[in-house]
Amino acid sequence: MAIVAEPGLDAPAVARAIHEAGARRDGPFVLIDCALPDAAALEQQIFSTAARRGTLALVNVDGLPGPLQARLARVLRDGQIDPDASGAGTAFDVRAIAAVSSEPDDAIQEGVLRRDLWTRFSLRLDLPPLRQRSADIPMLVGCLVGDAADSARVPVPRFSREALILLGALPWRRNFDELREVLEVLVRAVIGGAVRLEDVLDHVALEPVVWSQGSPTNLREARLSFERHYIARVLSRHRGRMEDAARSLGMQRTNLYRKVRQLGLGVPRTRQP
Template sequence: MKASLLLVDDEQGIRQSLSAILQDEGYRILAVAGGQECLDALQADRFQVVLLDVWMNGMDGLEVLRRVQESHPETVVVMISGHGTVETAVKATKLGAFDFLEKPLSIEKTLVVVKNALEHQALLEENRLLREQLQERYQIIGESVPMKALRQQLALMAPTNGRVLIYGESGTGKELVAHVLHAQSLRARQTFVEVNCAAIPEELIESELFGHLKGSFTGATEDKTGKFQKADGGSLFLDEVGDMSLKTQAKVLRALEEQRFEPVGSSTMIHVDARVIAATNKNLEEEIARGNFREDLFYRLNVIPFVVPPLRERTEDIPLLAGHFLKEFAFTYGRKPKEVAPDALDVLTSYGWPGNVRELRNLIERLVIMTPHQRIARKHLPPDLFRSDGRTRIVETTTLQQARAAYEKEFILKKLEEARGNVSRAAELLGLERSHLYRKMKTLGISS
């Protein structure tokens, strides 16, 4: 597809000659004489680059540039002037102009600037698409009261620079909340840097956070930039912050207090401006009481606390989460979309989910890969879901007969799972005639 250019100049000769040159280069071009015509054209069509004269009758080019930047920030603007000054060029640049061309126009230079402007616009478009993909990826799924409250809290707190401490069990989605905080913050266009404090050996975490100079310790064969410095201007996510040693905590505290630090082996201070978002699955107040976590660091981090509830406390969100993951993995693995049958959904909502949303996500991924049918039924679910933390149908029974029936049903479903839905094979595993098993299944309400 041809690139679309909009030329805005009140000199007819410039419009005609430059339009002809650019058309010969293969561009689609529209030429207009004034600022309002330019704005109207942008409302009616999409242009990658605008070539805009500074000095025009009526609305001048700088005012048009300001309005274009407000209403069409994805459009790249190149300014043109017959008697440009340094002051005008500086103003145009501050308003967002990509480049500046002086009359009389050099054809060679104009073509180079247009080419560069189009490349810049393509990069802007790519970044926009990546941001949209990230927003789709980092969604807070759920309509339960706790999740609605969490989304409201995120919308309120994300635009601030306050430090955040996210509490929640493993697998609840603390990292997701950190990403959403960053994406909705004023730093969204800057870097998001993540550190898993529990995964880095104690002897390396200081170097990982603050960087080091070559030769500062055995194995330091080159200079290393630390995570704090990489996050300058953006957000630094300290996951599992409760697992840091007291020595590392002291250095992190100092970095937070002073907004500066020394890399390992250096005596030079490096200043940084990074918003710190921390997360933990521990009760830090209990850790403080045990002497495992610094109280002063806790108060530095705990400016804005967020609590991510475990999945067992928001079971009404399980159908939404399951549907979201089904779509995600059907797309990932190129499979036809699947759905969860009501009997399977009953099992999912009754299960305790000790691994929280991460466990549910992993299960749905496995089901998308392993289940040949479009409809995921109860029989396709793994046996573990039927004996989780005592929350099975068996404990809900009131008589011995009901308990026996519930146990038989669970046991038969387990064997059907092992036999991958093959009733004849399941009958062999159970030591029953196939016809006997069919009658049992019918009695117990197990679909074949």
């Protein structure tokens, strides 16, 4: 199996979950970061028998030196290590999972990933980045904020709806790594209180926003501008389907109609399939 995941999406955790759900879950789980610079140590780890009858998870597999990639491709093809003249060798009895953080076809074209190795991993799993999962941010915050509060030794705070909407609109370029860092900042900022929109604006480094009609002069104007931009984006994503957009926003459809009129967005007149 192959996992394609941007940095910060915790591909090792996904690999472990696959191992624990599979037929080899009673065997060992061996995780190796192939980006480590010591090629000799990597070779020894990969071809040892530590993962026998278990799972060998190779993250950043495109970081392996070319000769080591070639050897691994042969071993995965033959199912054995270093066969002798008679064809007998040590059985390579593992489930191999490879993970890369960029598009494999690009890595192959650039010469950093061998095609004969990549094709040994026939089943591909693409993990979507957080910027494509804005509707999941409230759930993810709920799952992760407890760990952040425990680490800071503070009570778990509540989050206002507006704060969650803003968090859902952020690009999260470092995915879960960045989300965890933001939550650690926010739980220390409010010390058990409620995380409001103002707290996110005060304590999270937001990317510059291009305002369509000049910069807002106060918080109310900034909030209205953000709501207008965010709701317009959700409506566009759902192709004007108000019911689907309302569900994504966590609000009643009638309230969304009212909000759309208040923000001057215009109510969609047609619905595309």
